[in-house]
Amino acid sequence: MSGDHPILPRPSLRFVAVWRRNLLVWRKLIVPSMLGNFGEPILYLLAFGYGFGSLVGDLDGMRYMVFIASGIICSSAMFTASFEGMYSAYTRMAEQNTWLGMLATPLTLDDIVFAEASWAATKGLISAITILVVASLLGLVADARALLALPVIFLAAFTFGALALVITALARSYDFFLYYFTLAVTPMLLLSGVFFPLTELPGWVQGLALALPLAHVLEIVRPLMTGTWPAAWLPHLAVIAAYGLGAIILATYLIRRRLLR
């Protein structure tokens, strides 16, 4: 029973200490971590871009390599934040009792969950920045507008991190995360316009894709990276933010129910 607790989380600025703890650990493991967050998406970009691109030719009036660069940035931020919010956060919650240790200090569960989502967002952003640097070195980025994609990606990664934390709150083991990957992350990856335009898909699949957040991230990020302004960016941003807000509220509620019973 967490009845007398308000449903809206009220994190304090103390969350920064938790975020910083994760940053310090990440710095210790920076080489393998960067390889995972950066090496793999770059491989996808090069393999699909060069290998596939020569077969596909132009898409939506741009080179396939340019098209897929913005897709890989978004999907990589999604994967990185989801991994952090599931495997890493679960380890801290259930295996290492890191959160229980924190709860013996002035930190509250609201601080911790908010910090974990923010940290997942940070890792998503780091991976996006590294790919953006490589993409611009390869001449795949149109102009400085691409920098505006970064705050959008940060918000999106927060959302994916918070969604992952909801799954973590329900997980009894690491195996549980496969459900979420198979039923949510992979469909989003394949159907949201990462590898090919959303418009190629049947109408009902498009509807399904637009009910999930990743397609909306691409609707904003792809124009910004290819040198145009996104049309109707506000509704897209609202969908991402609504998912994020709902997920952080639900994650905090579920983790409170799990740990502080």
Place this chain on the structure above:
Amino acid sequence: MSAIHIQQLYKAYDGVAVVDGVDLEIAPGEFFGLLGPNGAGKTTTLRMLLGMTPIDGGQVEVLGLPMPEGERAVRERLGIVPQFDTLDPDFTVIENMRTYAAYFGLAGPEVESRIDRLLGQVNLNDKRGARIDALSGGMKRRLTLARALINEPEVVVLDEPTTGLDPQARHHLWRQLRALRASGVTLVLTTHYMEEAEELCDRIAIIDHGRIIACDAPSRLIAEHIEPWVLTVGGADAGEVLQRELGPKDRAHQVADTWLVYTAEPDRLRERLRTLGHEPTLREADLEDVFLKLTGHELRD
């Protein structure tokens, strides 16, 4: 003002009460022990005290602040040594101290010298750079205690701090706790080791089935709740003999194949048993006898 004030505390899981009307007053500077069999409600009571479990009924005030509303402010002034290890395995000893300090919003040169002092106190100064998984169980407990003192707490709460420690490590921890007591810190301890509670605590509450069934100084608990002497008798016919020879005020209790006789006048019975060929041993009753009398001898899980 009490350091801790608990009134009619109540907690139920799935309709079953695990803490059922607990009242406690703990004075500032007191070393207070909470004893009880497994599942008696000790840890749940502590968790409600710390704001780590929602309170279903009753009131808890820590340092004058109501819980759980005051959880942040309370935990800022509290040191907590949890039952299970929560040290951060991703960090070294010194990094654990610094990170934990940061959770309190503490950083800077003053904190660094405090960390040095605390690590010195628990004999871990030469382990500063060690990884947590390279520490022994005793070292981990000492580090957990040092970490819990980082905010110079007014109240320190310890949930079974010496479980699994060897006698040397246990005595070392006791010395630390006595020093804290001497410096005016209020201490609340749960333990399964009766001699530990008897040794350390000014006052002890015995809790069972979610209720406090006795609460007093250890010596007074022994004086009030149990006969002063215990005769231990073994042998196949001991029960039979005791049935005949037991004095009117004596109590006999069988544990496995030995009998415990609680008595105020052991001499006559001891002589009788000896002449009948038994070899009874005589000792003074202690807190464990009180505990077993009040909570029963049945196994708990």
